[in-house]
Every structure is written in structure tokens, then in C-alpha cells.
Amino acid sequence: MVHRVLFWTGFGVAVRFWQLGLEMRPFFNRGSLWAYPLFAGAGASFGYWLQGVDERQSAVLEERKQAIIEKRARKAARDAERASAAA
Numbered sequence: 001m002v003h004r005v006l007f008w009t010g011f012g013v014a015v016r017f018w019q020l021g022l023e024m025r026p027f028f029n030r031g032s033l034w035a036y037p038l039f040a041g042a043g044a045s046f047g048y049w050l051q052g053v054d055e056r057q058s059a060v061l062e063e064r065k066q067a068i069i070e071k072r073a074r075k076a077a078r079d080a081e082r083a084s085a086a087a
Contacts, residue, residue: 004054005047012043 016039020027 001048001051004051005044008043008047008050009040010043012039012041012046015039015043 013036016036017027020032025032
């Protein structure tokens, strides 16, 4: 989880650098240093949210996988029962 939050924190800071580069403004101007933690925080919160989405989707996929495995096992048991009854 930490790696995803750290990545998006760095991405937020990179976005700030990109923004200042497009505007051709100095990167470390004293009056605009407050924006770096803001962009980093926005990126970190997005990464934290994305981690939650990933965990919820993984749980749903695992649940569906187990349901499919159980369904296949019931079908195999039915087929084996029908084969033994027919023989």
C-alpha cells in the first residue's frame, strides 16, 4: 500500500514541476513553495483511494472465482453421478 501512495505523492510533485515548467516560472520561488505539499497531498490521497479500489475489486474477483470453482465442482459431481448411474 505504501508504495502506491508514495508513487502518487511523487506524481503530484512532478505535476507541480511540470506546471511551473510550462509557465516558465522558477521551480523554487519562495512565494509558491506552499503548493508542493498541496500537490503531494492530493497525489497521496488519490493513491490511498486507488489502493482501496484495488482491494475492493480484488475481494470481488476472489469471491467470484470461488463461486465459479464451486459451480464447476458441483457440475463435475453431477456428471460423475450420471456416468456411474448410466453404466
